[in-house]
Amino acid sequence: MPRTLFEKIWSDHVVRSATGEPDLLYIDLHLVHEVTSPQAFEGLRLTGRPVRRPDLALATIDHGVPTIGREHGISDPLSRLQIETLIANCEATGITLYGLDDPRQGIVHIIGPEQGITQPGMTIVCGDSHTSTHGAFGALAFGIGTSEVEHVLATQTLPQSRPKAMAVNVNGDLPAWSTAKDIILAIINRIGVSGGTGHVLEYRGDTIERLSMEGRMTICNMSIEGGARAGLIAPDETTYSYLKGRPQAPGGDTWDAALDYWRGLPTEPGATFDSEINLAAADIPPYVSWGTNPAQSAPVDGAVPSPADFTDPAEQEHTAQALQYMQLEPHTAITDITIDRVFLGSCTNGRIEDLRAAAAMLGGKQVHPDVHAMVVPGSGLVKLQAESEGLDDVFIAAGFEWRDAGCSMCLGMNPDILSPGERCASTSNRNFEGRQGRGGLTHLISPAMAAAAAVAGRFVDVREWTE
Amino acid sequence: MEPVRTIQGTMLPLMRSHIDTDQIIPKQFLKRVERTGFGPFLFYDWAFDHEGEVQPDFILNQAGYRNARILVAGHNFGSGSSREHAPWALLDWGIQAVVAPSFADIFRNNSHKNGLLPIILAEEEVERLAALAADPTAEAAIDVAAETLSAGGEIFAFSLDPFVKHCLLNGLDDIAITLESESDITTFEATRPGFKPSLA
Numbered sequence: 306m307p308r309t310l311f312e313k314i315w316s317d318h319v320v321r322s323a324t325g326e327p328d329l330l331y332i333d334l335h336l337v338h339e340v341t342s343p344q345a346f347e348g349l350r351l352t353g354r355p356v357r358r359p360d361l362a363l364a365t366i367d368h369g370v371p372t373i374g375r376e377h378g379i380s381d382p383l384s385r386l387q388i389e390t391l392i393a394n395c396e397a398t399g400i401t402l403y404g405l406d407d408p409r410q411g412i413v414h415i416i417g418p419e420q421g422i423t424q425p426g427m428t429i430v431c432g433d434s435h436t437s438t439h440g441a442f443g444a445l446a447f448g449i450g451t452s453e454v455e456h457v458l459a460t461q462t463l464p465q466s467r468p469k470a471m472a473v474n475v476n477g478d479l480p481a482w483s484t485a486k487d488i489i490l491a492i493i494n495r496i497g498v499s500g501g502t503g504h505v506l507e508y509r510g511d512t513i514e515r516l517s518m519e520g521r522m523t524i525c526n527m528s529i530e531g532g533a534r535a536g537l538i539a540p541d542e543t544t545y546s547y548l549k550g551r552p553q554a555p556g557g558d559t560w561d562a563a564l565d566y567w568r569g570l571p572t573e574p575g576a577t578f579d580s581e582i583n584l585a586a587a588d589i590p591p592y593v594s595w596g597t598n599p600a601q602s603a604p605v606d607g608a609v610p611s612p613a614d615f616t617d618p619a620e621q622e623h624t625a626q627a628l629q630y631m632q633l634e635p636h637t638a639i640t641d642i643t644i645d646r647v648f649l650g651s652c653t654n655g656r657i658e659d660l661r662a663a664a665a666m667l668g669g670k671q672v673h674p675d676v677h678a679m680v681v682p683g684s685g686l687v688k689l690q691a692e693s694e695g696l697d698d699v700f701i702a703a704g705f706e707w708r709d710a711g712c713s714m715c716l717g718m719n720p721d722i723l724s725p726g727e728r729c730a731s732t733s734n735r736n737f738e739g740r741q742g743r744g745g746l747t748h749l750i751s752p753a754m755a756a757a758a759a760v761a762g763r764f765v766d767v768r769e770w771t772e
Numbered sequence: 773m774e775p776v777r778t779i780q781g782t783m784l785p786l787m788r789s790h791i792d793t794d795q796i797i798p799k800q801f802l803k804r805v806e807r808t809g810f811g812p813f814l815f816y817d818w819a820f821d822h823e824g825e826v827q828p829d830f831i832l833n834q835a836g837y838r839n840a841r842i843l844v845a846g847h848n849f850g851s852g853s854s855r856e857h858a859p860w861a862l863l864d865w866g867i868q869a870v871v872a873p874s875f876a877d878i879f880r881n882n883s884h885k886n887g888l889l890p891i892i893l894a895e896e897e898v899e900r901l902a903a904l905a906a907d908p909t910a911e912a913a914i915d916v917a918a919e920t921l922s923a924g925g926e927i928f929a930f931s932l933d934p935f936v937k938h939c940l941l942n943g944l945d946d947i948a949i950t951l952e953s954e955s956d957i958t959t960f961e962a963t964r965p966g967f968k969p970s971l972a
Contacts, residue, residue, distance in 0.1 A: 320960045321953050326935045329953060331960050333968055343805035354947070358956075361970035369803065383803035401971040422969045434878060435855040441892050447876055450856035451807075452885035460950045462957055466933065468877075499848040502877055533850065534877050537852065555967040563967035598790055598851075619846070623789055636810055716853075718799045725822055737794045737852060739817045 306575035310539050311470045314400050314445040314570070318428045320462055327464040329756065333427040333444075335457045336413045337364035339391040340718065341432030345455035346394040346739045358461045364391060364424060366405055366428065367412045369608065369718045372681050372708035375405060398458075411684020411710040413653040414438040416587050418522065419686055421551025425540035425567040430457055435652050435734065436535075441521035442548075443570055444539035445505070448529060468534065469504045469579035476510040477586040482767045484662070485520030485621040486654060486732070486751035488512070489527040490592035490602050491584060498600045501533030504579070508538050512586040518547040519658035520663040526653045527734050530599040539571035574718055590644040593639045593764055594736045596627035603734075603752065605766045611635030631740050631746050632726070638664040642748070646729040647678035648741070649705070649752055651715035654732035655683025659752040660691045663732075664699040666756035666767070672704035673762030679706040681713040681721070705759070730758040775943035776887045777869045779914040781841025783923070784831060785904035791845055792852035794880060797861040810857055811864030832865075836908030844902045845872045847895075850879025859888045869914055871921065872970070873898050884936050889914065891921060891930045900926070915941055 308316075319327040344363075349356065356362070369384035379385040388405075396404040403409040407417055414435055417423040423439045429446035430436060432454045439446035449463070456463055473492055493500075506528050513521065521538045528536030545564060548554045555563040594602040595609045602625070603609065611626065612621040613634070628635065633642070649655075649663050660682065672678045680700050682688035688710055691697055697707045714721040716735035723729055723745025732755050736747040750758070757765045801813040819830050825831050843862065849872040850858060859882050862870070868932070869889040883890045891914070904910045904924045913921035914937070914938065921928040939946060950957075 321956045329950060329956070331957070331964075333964075340802050344807045344856075347805070352947075354951075360970045364972055381803070387803050387805055424969060424972075427968070432854060432856075434852065448854040448855055450878060450882035450885065452856060452882065456947050456950065459947050460954075461961075462950055462955060464935075464946060464950065498851060499874060499876070502848070502874065506892045528879075529852075530875060531846070553969045553971070555969075559967040562965065568966070598792070609859075611776065619789055626788070716794075716799050718802060735792075735794070735852060739792050741800060742797070743817055744822065 307576040309470055309572040310443055310507060310537055310570055311445065311578045314426055314428065315467060317426065318578045327466045329462050330428055330465050331462055332430050332457050333361065334417070334422060334429045335362040336417055336429065336431035336436065337454070338361055338368055338413050338431070338433065339366050339387045340368040341451050342394065342454055343390045344451050345385060345458055346398070348455040349458060354430045355458045356398040356458045360365065361461060362400045362458070363370050364395050364400050364402040365410055365413050365416055366391060367471065368716065370405065370711040371719050372711050372713045372721060375709055382713050401433040407690060408685040411687065412655060412712055413654045414526065415655060415683035415687065416691055418518070419551070419684055421548050421554035424548065424554070424563070425544060426570050427522050430463065434529045437533070438522050438526040440525035440528065441518060441538050442544055443537060443567070444538065445535055447534040456605070471501065471504045471506050471533070472578040472581040473506050473508050474510040474581065474583045475508065475512040475586055475765065477512060479512060479586045479589060482591055482753065483589050484751040484753065485516055485523040486588050487592045489524045490594065490599065490749065491528065491589045493531045493600045494592070494602050495584065496531050496582065498530060498598045499532040502530040503527060504533050505537060506531070506533045506651050507578070508536060513538055514541065517658060518543060519656045523653055527599065530734055540567050588619065591751060591754055591767060593754070595631065595633060595639065596624070597630050597738050598735055598737060599734065599749060601627055601750065605639050605764060607639055609635060609637045609639070611631050614651055640766055641763065643728070643763040644676060644730045644748070644758055645727045646723060648681070648714040648729055648731040648733060649678060649679070649755050650681030650683060651733035652683065653734040655681065655687065656750050657687050657690050659732065660687070660696050663752040663756035664696045665685065666753050667699050667703040667760070670760045672702060672759045674763050678704065678759040680709055681708045682710050684710045714742060730755045730764065773887050773943045773945060774939040776889060777916050779841060779889060779913065780866070781845050782837070782839060782908060783842045783901060783910055784837045784840035784911050785844045785905040787844070787846050787902050788830060789805050789846035790848045790851055793850055793855050793858040794852055796850065796858040797855065802855060802857055807860050808864060810861035812867070814861040814865040817913050819866055834908070834963040839866065840908070841866060841868045842871045842914070843867045844856040844898060844905050845870060847873050849875050852879045854883045856886070859883045859886045863888050871901060873900060884939070887940065889916065889940065893928055
């Protein structure tokens with residue numbers, strides 16, 4: 306019977322299967338960071354359990370690190386303790402750590418692909434919901450909690466109930482200026498923030514096939530914002546050429562063996578999904594979120610809705626709550642919304658292609674005098690690459706701050722936060738209340754749209770922008 | 773984990789949809805390296821104003837609800853971040869079960885691992901419970917083995933995954949369960965292809 310990519314990866318990792326119990330899945334790679342791991346290591350110590358496979362884990366420091374002035378150390382004593390705890394735990398257990406003095410340090414979901422350790426057909430977990438990012442390589446990758454982190458450290462496996470599979474088909478040519486970010490915002494707008502609950506999404510269709518690896522990662526990254534723990538994209542020549550030659554990618558004869566395996570992974574013709582949705586790329590304009598969840602978004606040439614635009618009373622109430630928090634009036638044109646801050650970065654849009662797209666909007670232009678804009682590259686290596694291309698000069702000349710790698714203002718666990726009432730054009734993934742700082746107002750957009758907004762001081766339709 | 777067999781207590785209604793884990797426990801409180809002590813920060817940004825002053829209107833701060841054991845909430849409870857600090861904070865505050873029409877997957881898993889019981893009921897049943905919970909003294913009783921919640925003279929049936937139920941009723945440590953299959957893991961490891969990455 307023809308099988309899906311998801312079914313193949315799942316069945317290739319079942320260690321043990323029994324009726325009435327979840328399957329026990331082997332985990333090929335466990336990514337670890339400072340915020341969701343300390344209690345897991347403590348649990349191992351209390352029970353006297355060793356880390357089973359330190360060679361299949363990779364740790365970095367990303368959530369709580371400052372992105373400026375690191376040479377002065379970490380002033381927040383709690384963040385410092387959390388980071389020192391991870392360093393000590395890695396030393397004690399033999400887990401490889403890319404620490405703050407390592408150029409490979411960066412956001413956990415950026416560094417895996419960058420090192421070539423994220424590969425097709427793998428199972429990958431991390432105590433972070435955006436682990437779905439790695440699905441762009443045709444790896445089954447999902448976020449877990451700290452108890453599960455402990456479970457993987459102790460056993461290199463996880464008991465998992467098998468999710469359903471949903472095909473998300475996107476076909477046709479994307480309009481000019483629409484990006485991978487706009488595709489995923491359009492998908493979430495369509496299925497809602499819980500439309501993918503209990504499912505793995507496989508993104509398919511010729512639009513997806515034409516995307517770069519960076520674009521595919523942006524899409525898979527936000528699968529969780531549609532409620533799906535994992536997103537998948539079939540590996541193809543784009544995937545293989547991205548991987549070839551990276552430090553942790555297979556080399557020599559093992560490359561050919563790996564390639565043979567990878568080529569057998571994609572969903573076979575005639576394989577069936579539990580559900581399916583279709584989007585025409587031609588209908589996807591640049592999107593801007595207006596609300597307090599990632600499904601609450603509108604085309605840039607559209608307007609903020611009114612609660613009365615919805616028929617479901619719960620949706621009306623949810624919209625009213627969002628507009629009140631976001632300090633927006635119904636029917637405000639998106640391009641009439643002015644902004645105070647711009648954040649370019651995160652595991653959604655902190656890769657080199659994102660920085661190039663934003664820099665391309667800036668040539669000779671200046672950040673609006675009322676706007677405070679910052680670039681936080683996704684990793685130390687993204688930063689070095691951007692500097693080798695002169696992108697840092699473009700950003701700095703325009704008035705952006707050029708910072709060190711980390712999660713930064715995507716979740717504001719470090720000092721990079723919004724003040725109450727500050728409105729931010731952000732290339733990140735979540736616009737929840739207070740996500741970027743208590744009382745902060747977040748609008749999710751693509752990197753090019755963020756750069757244009759920084760210059761104009763408001764959202765602009767980049768398709769018509771001539772400033 | 774302690775066995776979870778029955779839960780008895782008063783209810784607290786928080787009838788919003790899509791309550792995400794950033795609301796349940798905001799990020800500024802994720803810097804602890806312990807599993808305990810998160811209760812005082814539960815729903816912090818709703819419970820306290822910018823100056824840290826108590827918001828008396830917020831339901832968690834109303835004296836009648838301070839000893840509630842069962843939270844009644846809207847759709848898609850626990851969406852967003854995978855932070856297990858969310859169930860830790862709920863438990864630390866005193867909540868032992870959350871009743872909602874639907875839950876986000878990661879939150880639901882995390883709850884099971886900590887003995888916090890997520891109960892799915894139909895939307896109209898959740899609304900009936902929320903209406904009952906308008907009286908802070910209204911009690912509910914949950915029987916895990918029977919998969920029932922009794923309140924207001926009604927019995928609401930829910931269903932649990934059989935394996936989850938087994939673990940809750942017996943307070944099982946699922947790492948210990950998995951380690952019983954250690955020989956299966958070792959056998960599987962011997963068959964892993966040589967091209968799989970390793971940082972050895």
